[in-house]
Amino acid sequence: MPPSLDREGYWGKPTSTLDWCEENYVVSFYIAEFWNTTSNLIMILLPIYGAIRAHQDGLELRYVSSFLGLAAVGVGSWCFHMTLLYEMQLLDELPMIYYMCVVVYCIFETFRKENTVDLFPIALSLVFSICVTVVYLQWKEPLFHQFMIGILIVCLVLRSIYIVTWVYPRFRSMCYTSLGCFVFGFLLWNIDSIFCDSLIASRHALPPGVGAVTQFHAWWHVFTTLGSYLHMLLSLQIRSTYLGHRPKVKFICRVWPTVHMD
Structure with a gap:
C-alpha cells in the first residue's frame, strides 16, 4: 500500500514497514494515526475486564492469560499506530502470535x-513462537507474519x-457470532487496503x-x-461445562456479554 500523505509529527518520519490508510498527523501532532490508535481502547479495556472476571471466578490461569494477552496486543497496536515506528510495529505484531498461541x-x-497441564502443546507453542519471532526479525516481510x-x-x-458441531451444539450461536465478527472485520480491513485512494478522497469531501x-x-x-472476546467466552463456556459447572451468559447494560459461573 502506498503511504498516507505525510505530515511531520512528534514521532518523526515513519520507519515501520506498513503505513495504513489514514493520513498521518491530521488530528493530532502527537498521534500519527488518530482513529487507528484510539480504536484500540476497546482492545485494551474489555480484555482487562475479562481478566478480572476470570480471576474472580477462580478460572484457570490460561484464561486470565488469554484476556491479558489480547490487552497486550491492544497496547502494542496503540503504540504502533501512534508512532509508526518499526520497534512499535514489532510490539504490535509479535504479541499477536503469542496471544493466538x-x-x-x-x-x-x-x-x-x-x-x-500437558507440556507437549506448551512446548510446541513455545517453539512456534520462537521460530516465528526469529524469522520475522530477520525477514521483515508483513506477509510472513500474516x-x-x-x-x-x-x-x-x-x-x-468441531466442538460446537459434535460435542456442545448449544454453543453454536456464540461460535458463529464470533466468527462473523472476524469475517466482517477482515472484509473492512481489505476494503481499507484495496480502496485506500478512494477512501482518502471521500474523507476530504465529507x-x-x-x-x-x-x-x-x-x-x-x-x-x-x-470476535476475540466472544471466542474466549465460548472457550470458557465449553471448559466450564466440561468441568460440571453451569455457565450463564449475562449482559452489561443489556449489551455486552459476560460469562458467570454458578
Whole structure:
C-alpha cells in the first residue's frame, strides 16, 4: 500500500514497514494515526475486564492469560499506530502470535482434567513462537507474519467448529457470532487496503465527523476485538461445562456479554 500523505509529527518520519490508510498527523501532532490508535481502547479495556472476571471466578490461569494477552496486543497496536515506528510495529505484531498461541492452547485443552497441564502443546507453542519471532526479525516481510497468524486462526476455527458441531451444539450461536465478527472485520480491513485512494478522497469531501466513519482499519480493531472476546467466552463456556459447572451468559447494560459461573 502506498503511504498516507505525510505530515511531520512528534514521532518523526515513519520507519515501520506498513503505513495504513489514514493520513498521518491530521488530528493530532502527537498521534500519527488518530482513529487507528484510539480504536484500540476497546482492545485494551474489555480484555482487562475479562481478566478480572476470570480471576474472580477462580478460572484457570490460561484464561486470565488469554484476556491479558489480547490487552497486550491492544497496547502494542496503540503504540504502533501512534508512532509508526518499526520497534512499535514489532510490539504490535509479535504479541499477536503469542496471544493466538495461548488461545489455541485453551481451545485444544478444554477436555482435560482440571488443573492438569500437558507440556507437549506448551512446548510446541513455545517453539512456534520462537521460530516465528526469529524469522520475522530477520525477514521483515508483513506477509510472513500474516500467514503465520492465518495458520493459528485456521486451527482455532476448525477446532471450535468441531466442538460446537459434535460435542456442545448449544454453543453454536456464540461460535458463529464470533466468527462473523472476524469475517466482517477482515472484509473492512481489505476494503481499507484495496480502496485506500478512494477512501482518502471521500474523507476530504465529507465533514470530519462523517469521514472518520470510513476509517475501516479502526473498525477492524473493533470487530476483531469483539470476535476475540466472544471466542474466549465460548472457550470458557465449553471448559466450564466440561468441568460440571453451569455457565450463564449475562449482559452489561443489556449489551455486552459476560460469562458467570454458578
